[in-house]
Amino acid sequence: MSQFLKKLICEEENLFLEYKSQWYWKENEKPTPNEWGEFLKDFSALVNCSEEYIEESKYLIIGIDENQKEIENRVIDVKFLQDSKYSDLVFFKNEVVKKINSFFRTDSDEEIVYNDFSISTFIIDNKKVLVFELLPTKNLLILDKDLMDKNRTEKRNNVFIRELKKINDPQVANASPEILGKLQNAITAYKVKKNKEEKKDRSIEKTINLFIQNNDIYELETPIKEKIWSENIHFELYPVKSAFHNIDFIYIYDRTSQQKTYNYLLREGLLADNAQKWIIIDNGLKKDINGILTKFKADKVYSLDEFAYEHLYKKYFEDSVYHDGKFKAQEQIKNFVEPYTSKSNEKNAFLILSEWYNQVSKPLMVIKGYGGIGKTTLVKYFLDDLFSHNSDNEVNSKILFIDSKEILDEISKQNTVNNIYDFYDALAKQKNIEKKLGKELLELSVDNGNLLIVLDGIDEVIAKLVSRFDIENFINTIYNNYSLGNEKTKIIITCRDYFWNSNIASSYKIDTLELEAFTRELAEKFFRKQFTETSKELEKCLKYADEFALSEEDKDIYIPYILDVIMDMVKQQKELGSVNRGDIETDLLNTEITNDYFIGRMCNREIAKLENLSIDLQLQVFINMAINFNGVVSHESRKKLFTNVQTTFSESLVKKFKGHPLISYQNETMTFRYDFFREFFINLYISKFFTIRDSMVLQDDFKEIMIEYIKYDNSFTEYISRRIKFDDEFQLFTISILEDLIEELKKEELLETRSLISSILILLLVSLRESNQKNDIVAKTELLVNIFGQNLEFLTLINLFGADKNNYPIFNFEGKTIKNAWFENYEYFWECKYDENTSFEDSTFKYLEPRKQISLPKIHEKLFKDCDISGIEKIIQSEKSKHETKTKQIKNNLLKIFRHFEQSGTFKEKKIDDTRKKCNTVILDKLIYNNVIEVYKNPSRPTLKQYRVLDEYHNIVKVLSQEGSCLEFEKVLQFIE
Known part of the structure; x- marks a missing residue:
């Protein structure tokens, strides 16, 4: 707790933390009702606290001056505990509990209102600090009678809470009805959660059995377990015998009446006369060890953890x-x-x-x-x-x-x-x-x-x-x-x-x-651990940190690993100079990418130290380390680390690599200094394949990484695409690989091959998106045609998602007969373009749930021919049902409009105002737009504004009288749909 307390007092006061420089009343003076009242008000406000801290501990710390910014000046010795009855912290807590019970109530039937807190003293810089730790409450503390504090009388039924002022300083307040409701809901949820936590019965049976196993000279006789709740007699007795001596292990539970339990053991004749009595008590219980020894005439007393440590596993530790x-x-x-x-x-x-x-x-x-x-x-x-x-x-x-x-x-x-x-x-x-x-x-x-x-x-x-x-x-x-x-x-x-x-x-x-990334304030605090406030080194660190800061929700964040590397660089070379990206000679990195530049810079500085090993050769070593050794290279494997690296292996080179800023070396093992570096070099491994293009052979690890890591909307894929120049050479190289995979697919249908095709295609799509080239639906569809042919045979899209609403990965499938395709978890499938000539044959469709508020296109009979649609059948049926309902609604609205015009078995002109009041204007306007209904001027009454049904649609009258349908009505229905 002492180190925890030192960290805690560095914090500013807030909702869960209250400081007082001195106690509420002076030493050796009897507290007044107002002084007790002020304490109880602060105490209960911390217990109730606020909605967000219901499930967390709160702290009242006496002896801290929060106005002092320097930690060494914050601590003030607590005087009132000296020569005071309150120096007995057990007595002190009992007094506080009595006061709480006197002034507060809860909605529960529990006798004790609240006692789930501790009072402790700690010495910091030779000064005594008093700490109240308040554990979460299961009930709000409600004032049960008027309470006088130092300023006024607080009224019965008040509920004290903590809230923040406008300047974010905490203060005590009375809960409003709205806040009270939120607090009650939060506490109810907390109680439900706590009640679900299984309370297991404690037993030492397993402990004793393991003791017997470890000491085969002993044999265990029949154990006796007794719980007489009415008399507080709770124990477990394990008689253990050997040829040399016998032991009665007696386990005493918490809240056991020791004297009654011992008398019961004697009265029932459960204790052997010739056996030692070893008493085991619950962990953490503040028992009178000497009293237990005396009452039970015991030979030894252990807490459960002490016994197990000494007799079961001490030697293993x-x-x-x-x-x-x-x-x-x-x-x-x-x-x-x-x-x-x-x-x-x-x-x-x-x-x-x-x-x-x-x-x-x-x-x-x-x-x-x-x-x-x-x-x-x-x-x-x-x-x-x-x-x-x-x-x-x-x-x-x-x-x-x-x-x-x-x-x-x-x-x-x-x-x-x-x-x-x-x-x-x-x-x-x-x-x-x-x-x-x-x-x-x-x-x-x-x-x-x-x-x-x-x-x-x-x-x-x-x-x-x-x-x-x-x-x-x-x-x-x-x-x-x-x-x-x-x-x-x-x-x-x-x-x-x-x-x-x-x-x-x-x-x-x-x-x-x-964990969250560092703020600018924490970044400064980190650098000040190493450099003084006015040093040039601190200024340099902050300069680099700001350059490599990431943006999140309109604020800068700082990744700790970058800060650590910056600090290390500044320490090693005080005069680093300005950032110069041009001196980093590499074919693998794109120095316009911050992390690429940063790693390139570090490798550039190591060239001379590593026997003139170039940046790219260093990177190849790290790629080997990430791919072939999972980021951990033992001493025995050091030579294999340099496989495929065009350099002469030597022990001196290995020794120098151990000091590389990207490497941590401990216990004869090289690892990456941070996990980030392993993923970085996995990413670079994929990038190298597509940028260097010295082989078209797909290794197993390459396939696994592509399938696992490549996604349309993640930073891993974006980093690769930013290193790739999206030109004809890249496209031709990638298309050649996909063509080979399609040939494999023709020979044998394998999900791995499908997934790999999809991953490479996704990389192409992301690379197109990250390039400066046109990236609309036409460009994306053209890319598919270049790969899979005009009819997109063997097109495969698996796990394709995208959050950029301005650049959804959708395609134009109009007029295409697409064969042997595979669509699975493709979020935007239903948003692609289809028409009556679109057809899929011998294709598979799985998990294509449309996004919210997205309707399916019209599902015509030829859309899915000899396809596996079991994965989308429910979606299609649901959409058909919606479509039928919608069509019925449209049809009813159309009939209502035409009935409005019908009179004596034919269509008559109707006033515009009257028509728009009685008819669905959306459908009416579509009928006007499609020349089914027109505005009509009656020659005999030229000022009268009217609508009329065009002559070519008068045949619809028979639908009104005879029901059924006709050609003209079906044409109108299609217009509207």
């Missing part, structure tokens, strides 16, 4: 594989700046992560975000802080940090991955751990809170194993196998948002943090 608190030696950890998340615009990620760790029944935290956003850095910083806290407080807890990249090859050997243990087992094999935990011991150690497990970069495993990674079952085991009732399980996963969002559909409420 001695391996060096566990975290040693030394992440802080890494530069990015030294310069760590707390990022913000999409979850909260006030609490930073470190605070939220720390709060989660201290909560019970919260087994899993997923930290997600795109590559280079700082997920791993946040976790490493948090783990170092936690390690320091555990060491200072002699907590028997270990931290296991598992880097997915390190174990990827090992875990890939498994048929199925569906358990945390699979990751641990892969790490144990990869690191040659001698004393390896079994699955049950690992589960118990995690559940007892003795082992925190971090799975860093789980998206690597998702991408590598695909269906062999049973993600749903993996999540289920965390909540079932690793959450056995002690409620202390803590597992952290980092994952790219795309992979997590695309693959996770769990029924559990999983805590997640989605």
